[in-house]
Amino acid sequence: MFDASHPARRNGPRHAGRLTRTIRPGELAATVGDGHRQLTPDPAQDAPLMAGHFSLARLREGLYLHCTDIEHLRDMQTRFATREHGLKIMLKLEGNAEVSFGGLPLGLDAGFGRQARPCGAVLALHAPEDFERRARAGTRERMVVLTLAPAWLEASGLDSERSRPHLSLLRWHPSARAIALAEQLIRPDALSGDLLGLQQESRALELIGEALAQTGERMAAPPAALRPAEYARVSRLRRRLEQGEFDGMALDGIAQACACNASTLQQHFRLAFGTTIVDYLRDCRLQRAADALQRCGVSVARAAEIAGYSSQANFSTAFRRRFGLTPKQLRTPL
Numbered sequence: 342m343f344d345a346s347h348p349a350r351r352n353g354p355r356h357a358g359r360l361t362r363t364i365r366p367g368e369l370a371a372t373v374g375d376g377h378r379q380l381t382p383d384p385a386q387d388a389p390l391m392a393g394h395f396s397l398a399r400l401r402e403g404l405y406l407h408c409t410d411i412e413h414l415r416d417m418q419t420r421f422a423t424r425e426h427g428l429k430i431m432l433k434l435e436g437n438a439e440v441s442f443g444g445l446p447l448g449l450d451a452g453f454g455r456q457a458r459p460c461g462a463v464l465a466l467h468a469p470e471d472f473e474r475r476a477r478a479g480t481r482e483r484m485v486v487l488t489l490a491p492a493w494l495e496a497s498g499l500d501s502e503r504s505r506p507h508l509s510l511l512r513w514h515p516s517a518r519a520i521a522l523a524e525q526l527i528r529p530d531a532l533s534g535d536l537l538g539l540q541q542e543s544r545a546l547e548l549i550g551e552a553l554a555q556t557g558e559r560m561a562a563p564p565a566a567l568r569p570a571e572y573a574r575v576s577r578l579r580r581r582l583e584q585g586e587f588d589g590m591a592l593d594g595i596a597q598a599c600a601c602n603a604s605t606l607q608q609h610f611r612l613a614f615g616t617t618i619v620d621y622l623r624d625c626r627l628q629r630a631a632d633a634l635q636r637c638g639v640s641v642a643r644a645a646e647i648a649g650y651s652s653q654a655n656f657s658t659a660f661r662r663r664f665g666l667t668p669k670q671l672r673t674p675l
Contacts, residue, residue: 363389363414372397376422382415389414400542403427403493407486408527413438413476421472427490428502430552432461432515432523436482443470445508453481455636455673459520461513463556465505485523487545502553511556517631517671518664519551564612574599575610582622585629589649592618623649627663630656634672641668 366384370377372395382388393411400406423442435457437450442464451457476482494502515523522544529537564572578599581587587595595618596603610618630648633639641653645668650656660668 362392362394364391364393364395364411365389369419373421376424378420380418380420382417390417398538398541400538400545401493403490403496404542404545405488405490406526406541406545407488409482409484409486410527411483412481413478415478416476418475419473421474422469423466423472424469425488425490426467427465427488427494428505429464429466430461430487430489430549431464432459432485432519432548432552434459434483434485434520434523434527436476436480436484438474438476438480438482440475441473442466443508445510447510455638458636459515459523461515461519461552463505463511463513463552465507465509467503467507470508483527485526485548487549489549499553502557513552513555516551516628516664517635518666519548520635521664521666521671522547566612567609571609572613574601575606575613578606578610578618579614579621582618583625585625587622588626623659624663627660630660630668631664631671634668636673638673641672644668644672 365387366379367387369390370379370384379390382390391411391413393409395409395411396407398406431447431449433449433451435451435453437452440447440449447462447464449460449462451460489499489502491500491503494500526541526544530540567575578595587598590598592603592607596606599606607618610616610621614621616624626648630644633647634641634644639647641657644660645651645653645656648656648659650659657668660666664671
């Protein structure tokens with residue numbers, strides 16, 4: 342999460358299996374740049390701090406990509422005075438380092454290994470703030486951070502995003518597709534130069550679109566056509582759909598559980614979220630199937646059951662349409 346005002350710097354590739362390339366205090370300070378302070382351990386000891394790699398790249402003027410894939414070798418605390426303005430879009434794949442901006446804790450704890458649950462956040466910065474980070478020895482950190490400067494937001498037609506209050510923090514739940522994109526950014530294909538830059542930029546834009554769509558929706562006011570109680574009811578329904586409470590139920594049963602007429606509930610849900618209840622439920626089940634494939638390594642047959650499909654072929658077609666990948670491509674082998 343380094344200052345995006347510095348030019349791109351890259352470290353060596355990730356080794357298969359255990360991370361073996363070590364990073365010492367001098368290299369860390371040179372990469373992060375002016376304003377970096379290593380509070381603990383004493384940098385004068387010059388002992389290796391991390392194993393692995395991190396990188397900072399400018400994908401386009403005002404659009405910066407920071408990737409981290411490291412194992413902490415020692416307890417450490419660092420502080421850095423940021424200078425950039427704009428938005429930071431973060432997707433943590435693994436790790437629980439304590440991070441704060443201007444004293445605001447981000448609270449991004451993704452866990453470790455097969456139990457890791459990737460999480461994301463969008464943070465608005467409109468003034469310089471101190472960035473602090475604390476990490477424990479023996480922990481892994483895998484993360485993608487995109488910095489969107491005001492000029493890039495304006496050129497991309499996203500100038501309205503600058504209205505987010507300073508230090509406002511909204512969390513987003515990365516889809517299976519977003520998690521796969523972050524993995525590809527951390528472990529890029531064997532490309533170099535402009536081709537690598539184009540590939541990284543295309544994947545970064547997908548992540549930006551998903552994160553801003555999720556958090557922008559929560560910043561928006563309820564539709565004027567709905568009364569507050571009606572909007573609250575469909576918002577509760579959406580959470581229950583996401584939690585799997587209504588898996589396998591028809592619309593009439595869902596409406597009965599919500600104590601509402603089915604056609605009225607459907608109309609209000611569409612006004613609030615732009616989709617039908619059944620379509621949203623289908624997407625939720627596909628998302629849970631994708632999570633099970635990636636995090637638990639379940640079989641494609643089991644994933645189809647989770648998504649509510651009796652046909653693996655139909656499941657694979659729907660899955661690819663939703664995520665751009667086949668179930669086998671996303672599945673993590675046991």
